[in-house]
Amino acid sequence: MPANALQSPPTSMTWMTPPPPSATTSPTVPPAPAAPIAPIDFPLDAAHGGGALWDRVAGRAADWLESRHLPARDAVLLLPFAQHLAPARRAWMALSRWQPRIETTHSLASALGPSALAQAQQLTGDAAIDALAARALLRGQSWARQLLDDDPRTHDAAVQRLVEAAHALARAAALRDPARRSEFWDQGRQILAGQSGVGHLERALLAVALEWAAADPRAPATDGLFSLRPSAWIHLRCGGPDPLADALLDSAEAAGIPCLRLSADLPLDHVFDGGGGLTGRVEQAVCDDFEDLAQCSAASVLDHLLAGRAPVALIAQDRVLLRRVRALLERQGLGIQDETGWTLATTAPAAQLMALLRATRRDATVDDCLAWMKTPLAASLRDRGGSAALSALEARCRQRGWSAPQAVRVDKLLPGSARLWEAAQEALAPLRDARGAQALEAWLTLLRDMLKQLGADDQLDRQPAGGPQVLDALWLRRSPWPGSAHEAVLKEAQLTASEFVAWVSDTLEAAQYVPPLQGGLQIMITPLARTMLRPFGAIVLPGADAATLGPVPPGPVLIGDSLARQLGLPTVEDKRLALSWQFAQLLRAPAVTLLRRGHLGSEPLAASPLLDRLDLAMQAAGQGALPHWTDPRLTQAVPAAHTRRASAHAPGRLPATLSASAVESLRQCPYQFFARVVLGLRESNELEVQADKRDYGTWLHAVLHQFHQERAGAAGSSLDDEARLQRAAQDQMRELGLSPAEFLPYSASFARFAPAYLDWLAGREAEGQRYDRGELERRVQPWAGIEPALEDLALLGRIDRVDEGMDGHLLIDYKTGSVKGLKDKVAEPLEDTQLTVYAVLMGAGEGQGGGSAAGGAGGGEARRLRAQYLALDDAKGPTEIEHDHVEDTAATMLDGLRADLMAIHGGDALPALGEGVACEYCEMRGLCRRDDWEGAAP
Template structure:
């Protein structure tokens, strides 16, 4: 009969300094009669965060101390890992090795080519299975391994029927592990301490207990300090203190707020209180952390974040996906967004911010001057050249891709500093092995040279690596709140624990993952399965009951779906009801964030003044904004604010108008007037095709508009031929004009004229294309003083070199192109006179604003209902609606704050 370790059951209660002293005394009390020299003994703990507490407990007791380690820290001190053929500690390298092996088989190469996502999932499953087998083999004595290999090969035999692919991958994993002739854990077996001491908490540590068991067989004594409750009564620890509190919240947001409130309340209990925030629901904990930061509470995050969620990782992925979009056929509906995301955080965009602003405006469909558009396009050409190392359209070795990426990130000293000076940036460089010292491993260099990838494969690989890596940001050593997973909270001396996510979906609901080894075979081989994972989670949850105060929070619903308490919480509730001193329930709490009272203050309409914020020139839309509402002019023009269109939206009505403008310009430019309807029809349709090719929209995007355009072709040509028969001829299109009337005091007017036609008698007619409602345009022209646009364009056209107006030479009309009777000409009668009135009124308004008259928000009419500045002027929060000013007789008089009539 083999010897067994001495068992000592550690007491219940808070794992504070006194509790660890009890554990240390148990070690000394065991060592004396067992004749164990503690100087040569080893005490293994479940995880490294417990090392300081255990060492402090030993120091308090005094005397000789054993070596206090975890399995991982002890192994690291015994020398580097032996070079072997099996899976190593580097998950990236393991996946790369597995993928390379599978691709060497014709069927595997075809799988990777035909279904890349399923291939990557298969590689992940293979690596997970190999790591699980490796862990099991590490727990076996060398003499037991050959029998285990044979049993595993027998259980995984067979290549036909359901699950044949899974069995094949499992056999690959098995032979991969079997190729490792020297099991890394055997280094620990060669260590001959005077005794092995284990602390069991949260379930057994299979390798540590295997080492102790083998040592016992060779005559080395062992001590097992058991901190876990009995398996039959996992919640027995709950009966030795006060019951946990429970908070049921309405939804995810209120749960996060309640968790934050509870943390704040616990911190107020004592100036040195240490509070654990359990990261069972990472999404909720991120929200709690953000709330805590608002209250100035520093935290220590044991778990960290996925590296892929950091800004540096997002910057890396944006650069790679921008390169993807530059390949033939690589651009899609999100390409412009990805490119801008990269440029706004890249060296070329930071060095030329003005060019970047122009490029974004160009991509958003804004009409730019020719020189501005050329500057934006030249900037994009330079940006594409920067990505040239990542282009080429062929498969390359992973090492070649990484060299190209390293050249982009590290070749320039300033750019390299941006990566290396940022902790997350350094983590990205190390994860991708872009730093020279990170790629010295010979196995890595061999595999990186053999693995060939397309650009798409490389981007997917980078995304996968960054998604698997963790980033733990630097923290304030004075922080009293620790974010930690449940398994790393056990036996730590916290004053309170706040546990959000204690619902049936997030706690105790481990879903079995699709694995390569069937459950029965895994059990026979001793590989940990779902049942063992559930048992570990139950014990970890039970260990939290040692803490002085535990608050469990959950939400009552997930969207519209009701959500109940976790099965572990229900078991705890039953254990508490069955307590010897009578039926008790878990107390309910309703933590809420601090509320402060604020005195209500009336919100008055804003009254800003222009000051010195005058632009060099005004457009027609700026003048129209001034006339509609002075505050709208203030926000749009003087502050330069405005709504930004979505980059990747589908084409809207305005885009159709811009496209149609460009088509008609192509059609008329260089055209010789003719009455040949068929020739003009072909020319107009060809112009549409050319403009479609030049635009960013596909035929599918423009399909609704192409149908409208096709319906316009013949009516437009008939109208044009009739107009040309009357003597009118197209003279100019898309012409930029700028004038500086002296009356405006140095402010110029600028605009782009859609079209100018000329008559042999010297008359000139300005035509402004419109795709809007004919009824609306007619209504606008009923009162000539209300039509700003044609009057403004007429002023641009009629102004002479000295700034004077010659209104008699100008006619103007809207040409409605989107009507069933289109085209419809809607002339502005007396447009020259309207232009003169516009200039005079604008001059008077500008003079008043320069003199300090406030630009009041009017808050009236249809303009206000659809104004993008409504939230800025706080129209919906005014104390009372704006009303017209009253004169001395009690009658109303219109305010002249609305600009020139």
């Protein structure tokens, strides 16, 4: 690229879009006169519909050659698409005459020889590779280096825009006559030099794109067409102008070669002006929503097939909708060919590889690692750990709340899970521990070695739906040609780990996977443009609404519509006109079904403007409005079956142990107790990356326990209480694997909490209260020797803290919730389950049950037992909320709990109550089908 490609660096680094011309400075442009309607060579009538049109094309071209005494075997017939070659050749064979060479411009150019290989710094057409080359290209521009330093994200966007513009300019230049291509580049330079105003960065990038594309000395393969000298050129136009074919025929005519230009285009607004009418059946359907549209589309396809109209073209106008339609059709075992293909990144092998790469990032979470370890690429690791190792590992991580890999404690894992985790971390280490920027080739070598070590390369290769294509797209099992642009980029591009992962993602997004046809062809999924002039039995177009059929893809961001018009690139208006020509060709098919949604959410959704134009053209020609599609689906009346309130029975199936939360569950909703305790169902904890209030509560409990344990055993220590509390905070942060950065808000709260807590502690100790034990595990059998059915049933729990006072023991449960909620709980003592159960665990109510306690407080005369919640994060400092007369409450609760458990043991129902706040957040709501009960509240 010439060194003076940029006249001056931009004065602004802001990503800006040039404003539209001001009305005060632009001259008033009179409206352009209406373009004359070109003659229609192949009108819309019975003689030019479906396969008959190719007979007319062949006859018309043969007659023209014969009338001019031109040898047909030396002539060339150019068609729009490769899919047109077979029907055109069949039509010529039916004439029993010499056949011309029937090709497309690209198939003919390919037959003349391969395209030249892109060398270093030349455009390859591979967006991901060219983006890396563009980065290197911009490093030679001082303003681009400054942009990279100031705003890396804007720099990355600039690189993408640069590649996009360079590709568009290179494609446009390749469509020109080689003898006039230099004029195209000179014209582009003149236009850019004449621009002024804002948008300095955009103009600079576009200048680089233009010079990059212009500096490529390779001649496109299609340039060889201009040196051919057939007896005649014949070109069939369909779907709008073909710039390459037009340039080729213009050059041939200038050289004296006879040329015939045929057009199969149908102007949508005047499609019936020749007196013809619809050659087939065209219907429209308005559906209620997305699912209704998908089902109606599938039903329409099946209806056409049952009527013998095969193959059916299913137009890929809305890819999301089409995935659903295809899923419905695949259930019928039909032969489906997809010409559009899928983005390679959406295939299972690509998703598995990206899961592996996400697990290698230095900021990867445990969720990322588990997601990869569940894929086929980690099968060898799972075999090493054992069949149940992965599920046990995930369960332990969720139980412990380990969200970062650094937090995982191998010594706390089961042996199989520990082997699996260590093997996985060892496998990830080469990529994860790589430092700094490396050549792309070095990253690919690391990835290739990792896959080979895991046996994952064979796993990918064995997956037919995209596995081999993933390996090829990423250069993992092939090498670029020596001296090629791909080889240069792989060797020279320096990427960090995150940039390498982004490059892999971009490469997979840019590549396509076309699934093979299974069975005989019945349905062809294809874009609208590829349906033109093809012998389909019927065409189904889902998504004929204003949001889907009408908008056209924008051009390159750096090349606005006005600039595109000056450069001769397709404008938005050109694309809309081409879309209307493509849509009009549907009318040649024997049957067409156009389906759309009437609403998008709560908003009405209009029909496509193309549909409106067709409707107006039909009415103007006296053919009436578009008929409505008749739904072939059978309607079946299904009587409403209301769901009764859920209920269960568990005779003789009492649990072996009950915790405070289990007792609370029984009191709140018997069916919830059945699901949680009897069935043992649990909702898996989320592995949250960001620390939340639950993490804060767990950490604060651990901090206070360590503080008091060390304080109780630190007689004579010089460390003061505040320093000991701060040390405990740091120790527990490391123990729980909490990130200091993510935990910063809670650390700030702790800075306010610590002195307030120490003040509260000093006050209580001045009153004679002393810390006795913490995290006390207790287990009692309150009905041992009293109720045979409950003989072995135990209550168990862990008490946060037990203090020793002048008059007895004080049970303390730490809370980080609101003080008001705790006060409301103890206001009705019988509603407070937690402290009541803790009192039972410490021996309260034994006179009622006569049971035994394990891990008791010791012998001696009975002393008073108190229990309280200690709200730790109240703005006023630690606040005590006492449960008065907790021993009396414990005795009452034991009586009631005994009666409830005996009723369950005897087979009484455990109904779902469906009431109260507990029901709103119950994880068993889907099991009891609360929302489906007869008369259920919304």
